[in-house]
Amino acid sequence: MNTQLNRLALVALIMLAALIVATTYWQSWAAGSLAAKQDNAIELVSQFEVSRGLILAANGNTVLAADRKVKRNGQTFYFRRYPSHGLAAQTIGYSTSALSQTGLELSLNDYLTGATSNLSNAIQRTLNQIGGGTVYGDNVVLTINAGAQALAQQLLGDRCGAVVAMNPRTGAIYVMASSPTYDSNLIDKPGGYAKVLKTKGACGDASALLNRATYGLYAPGSTFKMVTASAALDSGAFTPTSGFNDPGYCVEYGKHVSNAGNPDQNGPETYGHVTLAQGFQHSINSVFCNVGKQIGAKVILDYAKRFGFYSTPPLETPANQRLPSGLYKNDKLWFPKDPATEVDPGRLAFGQERLQVTPLQMLMVGATIANGGVVPRPYIVDRVIGHDGSVVSRTRASTLGRAIKPETAAELNQMMVSVVQAGTGTAAQIPGIQVAGKTGTAETGVNKVYTAWFVSFAPANNPQVAVAVVLEKQLNGFGGAVSAPIAKQIMQKLLHR
Amino acid sequence: MLTAIGFASVYISRRSHISTASLTYALLFFVLYLAAHVVARFTVPNADPYLLPLAGLLTAIGLTEIYRLGPSNAFKQGLWVVIGVAVFALVIVVLRRDYRLLENYKYIFGLSAIGLLFMPLLPGIGQTVNGSRLWIHAGGLQFQPGELGKLALIVFLAAYLREKREVLAQGRVKDWGPLLVIWGSAMLVLFATGDLGSALLYYGIFLAILYAATARLKFVAAFIGLFLVGSAAVYEGTPHVRERVTNWLHPWTTQKVYCALNGHYTLRQDCASYQMVQSLYSIAHGGYGGTGLGSGVFQNAQGAPLIPFLSTDFIYSAVAQELGLVGAAALILIYMVFVLRGFRVSLAANDGFSKLLAAGLTFGFALQTFVIVGGILRVIPLTGITLPFVSYGGSSVISNFIVVAGLMLVSDRANA
Numbered sequence: 001m002n003t004q005l006n007r008l009a010l011v012a013l014i015m016l017a018a019l020i021v022a023t024t025y026w027q028s029w030a031a032g033s034l035a036a037k038q039d040n041a042i043e044l045v046s047q048f049e050v051s052r053g054l055i056l057a058a059n060g061n062t063v064l065a066a067d068r069k070v071k072r073n074g075q076t077f078y079f080r081r082y083p084s085h086g087l088a089a090q091t092i093g094y095s096t097s098a099l100s101q102t103g104l105e106l107s108l109n110d111y112l113t114g115a116t117s118n119l120s121n122a123i124q125r126t127l128n129q130i131g132g133g134t135v136y137g138d139n140v141v142l143t144i145n146a147g148a149q150a151l152a153q154q155l156l157g158d159r160c161g162a163v164v165a166m167n168p169r170t171g172a173i174y175v176m177a178s179s180p181t182y183d184s185n186l187i188d189k190p191g192g193y194a195k196v197l198k199t200k201g202a203c204g205d206a207s208a209l210l211n212r213a214t215y216g217l218y219a220p221g222s223t224f225k226m227v228t229a230s231a232a233l234d235s236g237a238f239t240p241t242s243g244f245n246d247p248g249y250c251v252e253y254g255k256h257v258s259n260a261g262n263p264d265q266n267g268p269e270t271y272g273h274v275t276l277a278q279g280f281q282h283s284i285n286s287v288f289c290n291v292g293k294q295i296g297a298k299v300i301l302d303y304a305k306r307f308g309f310y311s312t313p314p315l316e317t318p319a320n321q322r323l324p325s326g327l328y329k330n331d332k333l334w335f336p337k338d339p340a341t342e343v344d345p346g347r348l349a350f351g352q353e354r355l356q357v358t359p360l361q362m363l364m365v366g367a368t369i370a371n372g373g374v375v376p377r378p379y380i381v382d383r384v385i386g387h388d389g390s391v392v393s394r395t396r397a398s399t400l401g402r403a404i405k406p407e408t409a410a411e412l413n414q415m416m417v418s419v420v421q422a423g424t425g426t427a428a429q430i431p432g433i434q435v436a437g438k439t440g441t442a443e444t445g446v447n448k449v450y451t452a453w454f455v456s457f458a459p460a461n462n463p464q465v466a467v468a469v470v471l472e473k474q475l476n477g478f479g480g481a482v483s484a485p486i487a488k489q490i491m492q493k494l495l496h497r
Numbered sequence: 498m499l500t501a502i503g504f505a506s507v508y509i510s511r512r513s514h515i516s517t518a519s520l521t522y523a524l525l526f527f528v529l530y531l532a533a534h535v536v537a538r539f540t541v542p543n544a545d546p547y548l549l550p551l552a553g554l555l556t557a558i559g560l561t562e563i564y565r566l567g568p569s570n571a572f573k574q575g576l577w578v579v580i581g582v583a584v585f586a587l588v589i590v591v592l593r594r595d596y597r598l599l600e601n602y603k604y605i606f607g608l609s610a611i612g613l614l615f616m617p618l619l620p621g622i623g624q625t626v627n628g629s630r631l632w633i634h635a636g637g638l639q640f641q642p643g644e645l646g647k648l649a650l651i652v653f654l655a656a657y658l659r660e661k662r663e664v665l666a667q668g669r670v671k672d673w674g675p676l677l678v679i680w681g682s683a684m685l686v687l688f689a690t691g692d693l694g695s696a697l698l699y700y701g702i703f704l705a706i707l708y709a710a711t712a713r714l715k716f717v718a719a720f721i722g723l724f725l726v727g728s729a730a731v732y733e734g735t736p737h738v739r740e741r742v743t744n745w746l747h748p749w750t751t752q753k754v755y756c757a758l759n760g761h762y763t764l765r766q767d768c769a770s771y772q773m774v775q776s777l778y779s780i781a782h783g784g785y786g787g788t789g790l791g792s793g794v795f796q797n798a799q800g801a802p803l804i805p806f807l808s809t810d811f812i813y814s815a816v817a818q819e820l821g822l823v824g825a826a827a828l829i830l831i832y833m834v835f836v837l838r839g840f841r842v843s844l845a846a847n848d849g850f851s852k853l854l855a856a857g858l859t860f861g862f863a864l865q866t867f868v869i870v871g872g873i874l875r876v877i878p879l880t881g882i883t884l885p886f887v888s889y890g891g892s893s894v895i896s897n898f899i900v901v902a903g904l905m906l907v908s909d910r911a912n913a
Binding site: 003004006013015017022027028030031034041042049075 | 709822840853863867
């Protein structure tokens with residue numbers, strides 16, 4: 001009988017061993033995916049037991065997101081409050097008591113709850129946990145300049161649009177404002193979310209939750225001439241002094257493409273003999289139309305790619321809150337297989353066609369020119385700091401590669417300076433500082449209603465700050481008239497002028 | 498004795514970890530364990546020295562976790578442990594001369610096993626909990642008679658198969674009668690109570706003892722076939738069992754399915770498989786090291802419990818969260834050691850009845866652990882039975898102490 005008994009014992013032990021294997025599976029292999037499940041109430045609760053880290057502006061003092069301590073059934077939970085009442089609301093996002101999260105609150109959740117950390121912090125946390133003490137998440141210090149951010153929000157007012165500013169040398173984002181906006185504290189209040197959903201800007205569009213700086217797509221208008229000019233100069237096809245004859249229109253496919261349709265162009269409708277630089281300064285469409293025809297759509301699009309078009313700009317916010325820029329067809333990003341036949345090069349050259357861009361992307365174009373042709377990699381988290389004050393991680397500035405030669409960047413810099421000195425962007429002049437800029441006024445399909453752009457940087461000889469401003473649905477509102485003043489004030493604020 | 502003190506000190510240190518006030522609990526438990534040990538020392542001096550400490554350790558882990566989940570339950574469980582130890586002492590003292598007397602009363606055990614199994618079905622005292630009719634209650638006391646029925650069944654099978662093993666092995670048809678009655682009863686119980694777990698347990702024990710006695714794998718295969726046929730019929734006929742299997746195969750749905758609990762359409766993880774899914778979350782949350790005793794999350798932010806039946810059927814997911822993979826694996830290892838000792842007792846026994854009895858008790862113990870923990874871990878469909886010694890529940894504690902008493906009696910005789 002002992003043979004059978006031995007076998008039975010083996011069966012029993014195998015059964016029990018299987019339990020250890022299964023436990024190992026759930027606790028290591030599958031643990032991550034289970035923790036990420038929407039209905040995982042344990043993860044939800046355990047996150048509220050952690051004192052969530054602060055989100056701070058660059059000065060380290062302005063608190064953008066903090067804890068709200070709630071005692072319930074003898075347990076302490078930490079919910080969220082936003083002491084700055086929605087400063088950079090769409091970028092920071094929110095984290096509700098139902099653990100609905102967006103923005104940096106979502107993408108930095110692991111830091112804020114202390115799930116990602118260095119060794120000494122992890123040990124400290126474990127000791128706290130065993131001792132029954134409070135577990136603290138890490139604090140996050142952003143690159144956001146609180147003063148400039150508040151100013152941008154104030155200048156936008158109830159107009160729909162966005163203001164983005166960065167350090168063109170490093171890519172550190174100083175300002176990321178989107179309008180209409182909301183008070184993040186509302187989200188978790190009864191009926192508050194519905195109220196936010198109904199918040200309308202002057203454009204009549206109720207989408208306060210949308211981060212227009214990274215998710216808003218607009219026709220770039222003449223700001224795209226920065227890309228076309230880059231392609232024209234960098235490819236060697238043109239120089240700033242290349243001559244053009246502007247009859248007030250350009251001939252494409254046997255038809256006239258008239259300057260008169262360009263609201264951005266200041267001065268006379270017909271300039272006659274001009275240089276490329278002058279065409280840029282006065283934003284003359286016929287000049288760029290001819291440039292486009294000569295170098296072709298493919299070259300322009302290839303240069304656009306080098307500036308970051310056709311890929312989602314990197315940033316610490318959730319990837320689904322950012323969009324790539326480029327040609328869009330049927331609401332989808334579209335790169336033509338044969339640009340020569342599928343894309344109208346003349347219209348592409350001055351920013352019409354089916355171009356859709358985000359304010360962040362246009363800022364990257366401006367910042368690249370300011371940065372001598374190298375695309376700075378944008379970032380918004382300066383450093384993560386443990387509860388004990390130690391630095392958990394610090395962002396190092398990096399680049400996305402070179403888009404254009406330093407000489408090309410210098411030429412464009414000069415051309416952009418002339419735009420502000422005596423061209424379409426004079427409203428952005430700052431006394432004592434040379435400002436470089438480019439206006440854009442894109443048609444919206446509604447007569448005399450425009451998308452108004454201004455992309456600029458300053459000081460031109462030693463760029464410290466780059467700004468992109470976009471305003472939606474501006475009646476008779478040209479980029480140089482409505483957006484340039486906003487850019488000017490933001491640059492002044494950031495340069496302490 | 499040294500081992501015992503060692504285990505007890507482990508228990509005390511764990512206990513003081515949560516709160517120093519509960520040291521009295523630890524002290525009481527230690528005294529209790531000491532009492533059991535002394536009784537065993539004097540009545541069955543040659544018994545296996547590991548079984549009682551292992552049982553004590555498991556009980557201690559259970560009490561600690563139950564205390565952590567609800568101190569009032571721990572008090573009641575403490576009382577049940579006192580009763581369990583008393584029954585343990587009683588069984589040992591009464592049967593210390595020769596437990597093999599039981600063999601003579603095998604049919605009484607067989608009949609009482611069936612009686613106990615069917616008891617919850619009686620109107621008036623039967624009670625349905627969580628879709629299964631397993632309980633009787635009388636005068637405010639709840640009891641699961643199936644726990645004792647299981648033991649009676651093991652005694653009957655050990656005695657009957659010891660006597661008939663040769664003739665059965667040769668395949669004499671008439672001797673199969675009582676066995677077929679048992680098979681039919683198990684299926685009936687399964688059908689009537691909707692309790693897949695217990696049916697699996699009884700049947701598994703039956704097959705194990707049958708195999709040990711006859712060494713005929715084809716019998717086992719035949720009975721497994723019969724079981725599958727029966728199960729298929731039950732699956733078709735009982736929505737409760739069908740639901741368990743569906744929950745096991747597809748606990749998560751991405752589309753809303755009909756929820757029988759509230760009549761609405763919801764995701765299955767919010768309805769039928771809620772308990773299992775939340776329990777898996779609990780286990781996963783523990784990770785390698787666990788959250789630490791007392792730091793696990795078992796309530797939502799509003800203070801409502803997340804996992805129903807946490808301290809009874811689902812205590813493993815509480816232990817796995819708080820002690821992590823390290824603690825959970827250690828717990829299973831304790832069961833493995835216990836099972837190994839049990840089979841050692843069986844191997845060392847001199848007569849057929851003793852061997853089969855010890856093997857049956859041990860295999861039943863292992864199978865019960867497998868059925869509940871395997872159910873929680875989605876190895877097999879989830880069925881609600883208790884985790885031996887650890888789960889909160891009086892009937893379970895008492896019957897498990899009887900198992901220990903039985904194994905110690907057998908080993909005392911074998912080593913004498």
